[in-house]
Amino acid sequence: MSGSDDDAILRSIRLFREALEQTQQLYVEAGEIAEGSYGWLAGDDAAGETATGSPGSLSSTSSMASQMDDLHQGFVMKVFAETLPDPNARTMEQRQLGRVLLEHIWHEPVMGTALHEAIDWLISTAQDLSWYDVTRPFLELPSLRDSWGEVETMAARLATMIAVVDGREDDGDRSRIHHIQDELEAAKAFAKRQPSAPTPSAFEDHSSQRSPERAAEPDDSETIDHQADIDHARDAIAWLRGEAKRLREGTEDRAGISKDAAAKSTPTVRGGGGMPPQPAPAKKSANQTAEEPADDRTPEQRLADARAKLDRLIGLEAIKNQIQTLANFLNMERKREEVGLPTTRPSLHMAFVGNPGTGKTTVARIIAEIYGALGVLSKGHLVETDRSGLVAEYAGQTGPKTNAKIDEALDGVLFIDEAYTLVDEDGQDQYGREAVQTLLKRMEDQRDRLVVILAGYPREMTRMIRSNPGLSSRVGTTMHFDDYDPEALCRIYELIAAKAKYELPTETRRRLLRGFTHLYFNRDRHFGNGRTSRNSFERSVRRLANRIAEAPEVTRELLVTMLPEDIELPNLSDEQLDALSQPEGMIRVLCTECEAPQVVDDRSLGGDATCSSCNETFKVSWGSPVIDVPMIDAPTIDAKTPDAKSTDTTESPEPTEANLPQDDSLRSNEDQGS
Numbered sequence: 001m002s003g004s005d006d007d008a009i010l011r012s013i014r015l016f017r018e019a020l021e022q023t024q025q026l027y028v029e030a031g032e033i034a035e036g037s038y039g040w041l042a043g044d045d046a047a048g049e050t051a052t053g054s055p056g057s058l059s060s061t062s063s064m065a066s067q068m069d070d071l072h073q074g075f076v077m078k079v080f081a082e083t084l085p086d087p088n089a090r091t092m093e094q095r096q097l098g099r100v101l102l103e104h105i106w107h108e109p110v111m112g113t114a115l116h117e118a119i120d121w122l123i124s125t126a127q128d129l130s131w132y133d134v135t136r137p138f139l140e141l142p143s144l145r146d147s148w149g150e151v152e153t154m155a156a157r158l159a160t161m162i163a164v165v166d167g168r169e170d171d172g173d174r175s176r177i178h179h180i181q182d183e184l185e186a187a188k189a190f191a192k193r194q195p196s197a198p199t200p201s202a203f204e205d206h207s208s209q210r211s212p213e214r215a216a217e218p219d220d221s222e223t224i225d226h227q228a229d230i231d232h233a234r235d236a237i238a239w240l241r242g243e244a245k246r247l248r249e250g251t252e253d254r255a256g257i258s259k260d261a262a263a264k265s266t267p268t269v270r271g272g273g274g275m276p277p278q279p280a281p282a283k284k285s286a287n288q289t290a291e292e293p294a295d296d297r298t299p300e301q302r303l304a305d306a307r308a309k310l311d312r313l314i315g316l317e318a319i320k321n322q323i324q325t326l327a328n329f330l331n332m333e334r335k336r337e338e339v340g341l342p343t344t345r346p347s348l349h350m351a352f353v354g355n356p357g358t359g360k361t362t363v364a365r366i367i368a369e370i371y372g373a374l375g376v377l378s379k380g381h382l383v384e385t386d387r388s389g390l391v392a393e394y395a396g397q398t399g400p401k402t403n404a405k406i407d408e409a410l411d412g413v414l415f416i417d418e419a420y421t422l423v424d425e426d427g428q429d430q431y432g433r434e435a436v437q438t439l440l441k442r443m444e445d446q447r448d449r450l451v452v453i454l455a456g457y458p459r460e461m462t463r464m465i466r467s468n469p470g471l472s473s474r475v476g477t478t479m480h481f482d483d484y485d486p487e488a489l490c491r492i493y494e495l496i497a498a499k500a501k502y503e504l505p506t507e508t509r510r511r512l513l514r515g516f517t518h519l520y521f522n523r524d525r526h527f528g529n530g531r532t533s534r535n536s537f538e539r540s541v542r543r544l545a546n547r548i549a550e551a552p553e554v555t556r557e558l559l560v561t562m563l564p565e566d567i568e569l570p571n572l573s574d575e576q577l578d579a580l581s582q583p584e585g586m587i588r589v590l591c592t593e594c595e596a597p598q599v600v601d602d603r604s605l606g607g608d609a610t611c612s613s614c615n616e617t618f619k620v621s622w623g624s625p626v627i628d629v630p631m632i633d634a635p636t637i638d639a640k641t642p643d644a645k646s647t648d649t650t651e652s653p654e655p656t657e658a659n660l661p662q663d664d665s666l667r668s669n670e671d672q673g674s
Contacts, residue, residue: 031068081126139191156545302373347476354481357529587623
C-alpha cells in the first residue's frame with residue numbers, strides 16, 4: 001500500500017478503537033446506573049451466584065457493571081458480523097478492524113493464521129445473538145431507556161467505519177447499515193410488545209383503571225406501566241447474569257484456543273462459545289478487579305455524589321433548593337441526636353406534581369440516595385410502581401398486593417406514578433380505595449422505614465390530596481415540576497449528544513432552538529418535555545447515519561458533527577424547520593464572567609460574545625429566545641409636531657422575552673446533566 005493508504009488505515013483503526021472504548025463505557029456506566037436503581041431486584045440469586053463462583057473473581061463478575069461489560073462484547077461482535085459482506089469478500093482493511101475488535105475483547109493481540117480463524121469464530125458466535133439479546137437492558141430497564149439513542153449511535157458509527165474502511169462503499173454496504181438500523185427498531189418494537197401479567201378476560205381489570213384524561217390520550221402516546229417495568233426489569237437482570245456469564249466464558253475459551261493456535265499454527269475452530277475450556281489469563285478491563293465491594297463509599301461521599309447528581313440536572317432550581325433545605329434539616333437533626341439534644345422528625349412523604357418528562361422519577365431516585373446517605377433510610381433504594389402494582393383484579397387481593405409492594409420498598413422510597421388513578425371522584429372504586437387505606441396505614445405505622453412519593457399531573461394530584469384528609473395530613477412536602485422551556489430542551493439534547501461525542505455547530509443550534517421554541521409554545525399537558533429532546537436526538541442520529549452512509553470518505557469530523565439537515569423534531573417537517581430557522585433572531589443570555597443579562601444575536605450560539613457590562617468575552621452555549629412584540633393600536637403622531645417620533649419601519653420595537661413561566665436558572669450557560 002502507498003503511504004497515504006497506510007495513513008488512512010491507521011486513522012481508521014484509531015477511530016474504530018475509540019468507538020469500541022466509547023461503547024464499552026456506555027455499557028459499563030449503564031450497568032452502574034442499573035445497579036443503583038434495580039440492584040435490589042437481583043435478591044438472593046445474585047448472592048447465590050457470588051457464593052458459588054470461583055475464588056478471586058466473585059465480585060468482579062457479579063456486579064451489573066461487569067455483566068454489562070461482558071454484554072457490550074456481544075454488541076460489538078454483532079455489529080461487526082452484520083456489517084461484513086460475504087466472508088469471502090472481506091477486505092484486508094476489514095480484517096484489520098477485526099483484529100482490533102478481537103484485541104478489545106480478549107486484551108491480547110491476535111496475528112497470523114489465528115486471526116483468520118478467530119474472525120470466523122467471531123462471526124459464527126455473533127450469528128447466534130439477536131439484536132434484542134445484546135441491547136435488552138436498554139430496552140427493559142426504565143432507568144436505561146434514555147440511553148437508547150446512544151446505543152443506536154454507536155451501532156451506526158461502528159457499522160459505518162467497518163463498511164467504508166477500505167475507501168469504497170457500494171449499495172450492499174448501505175443496505176447492510178440500513179438493515180442494522182431496521183433490526184434495532186424491530187428490537188425496540190418487540191420490547192414494547194412484551195405483555196405484563198395476563199388479565200383474565202372474564203373479569204374487569206381493576207388494576208389498570210385510568211383517569212378520563214389519560215384514557216383520552218392517543219393510542220401511540222408513550223405510556224408507562226410500572227408493574228410491567230418491574231417484572232421486565234427482574235427478568236432482564238436475571239437474563240443478563242446468565243448471558244454475561246455465557247459470553248465471558250465463550251470469549252475467554254476462544255482467546256485461550258487462539259493463543260495456543262498462534263503458538264502451534266494448528267488451530268481447531270468451532271462456531272459459538274462451546275469450545276472445551278482452555279482459558280488463558282486475560283487482562284481484566286478497567287471495571288473488573290479482584291475484589292469489588294458493593295459500595296465502599298462513606299456516608300459523606302454518598303451524600304456528595306447524590307448532591308452532585310442533583311446539581312447536574314437541567315433546571316429544576318426550585319426543586320433543588322427544596323431538597324437541599326430538607327437535607328440540611330435532616331443532617332442537623334442527626335447531629336443534634338448525636339450530642340443528646342431533642343429532635344423532631346417531619347413527615348418525609350411527598351407529592352411530585354408535573355407533566356410527563358419533567359424529571360420526577362430521576363429526582364425521586366436521587367432523594368432515595370440522599371436519605372440513604374443521611375441514615376434516614378438504611379437502604380436508600382427506589383421502588384417504582386403505579387396502580388397496576390397495587391390494585392389486584394379480584395376482591396380481597398388488593399390489600400395483600402399493596403402490602404407486598406410496600407415490603408419491597410421498606411428502608412427505601414416507594415414512588416407511585418399516576419397516583420391519582422387510585423381515587424375516583426364518585427367513590428365507586430372499592431379496589432383503589434382499599435389500596436389507599438392500606439397505603440395510609442403503612443405510611444403512618446412505618447414512617448421511620450418508608451418514604452412514599454405520590455406523582456402525577458398537577459390538577460389531578462391537587463384534587464386527590466385535597467379530597468383525602470389522610471393523604472393531606474401525611475404528605476409533608478409538595479414539589480412542583482414545571483415544563484422545560486426551549487433552552488432547557490436544547491441543553492438536554494446537547495447533554496445526550498455530548499455523551500455520544502457529537503458536536504453541534506451554530507446553525508444546528510439555531511435550528512434546535514427554533515424548533516423546540518415552536519413545540520414549547522404549542523404544547524399541551526401531554527407534552528413530552530425531556531422525552532421530546534431524547535426522541536429528537538434518536539431521530540437525528542438515524543438521519544446522520546444515512547448521510548454518512550452516502551459519504552465518499554468517512555472522517556472523524558463527519559462522525560461527530562451534527563449538521564442542520566440531520567435535525568429531526570417530532571411533528572415538524574423539514575420545510576417547517578427551514579421556515580422557522582430563516583429569520584434573524586435574538587437570545588437572552590447571562591455573561592459567565594459578571595452574570596449580567598445580555599441580548600445577543602442567535603448566530604453567536606456555539607461561539608463567543610462580548611459582554612456590554614464587563615467587556616469580557618464569554619461562551620454562548622444556549623439562550624432564551626427573545627420575541628419581538630408588535631405595537632398594537634399605537635396612536636398616530638403628527639411628524640410636524642415637536643414631539644413627533646420617527647415612523648421608519650426599519651426600527652424594530654423593543655424586544656421582550658416571552659411571558660411564559662420559566663425558571664431563571666435555565667438561562668445558565670453552564671453545561672449540566674439530566
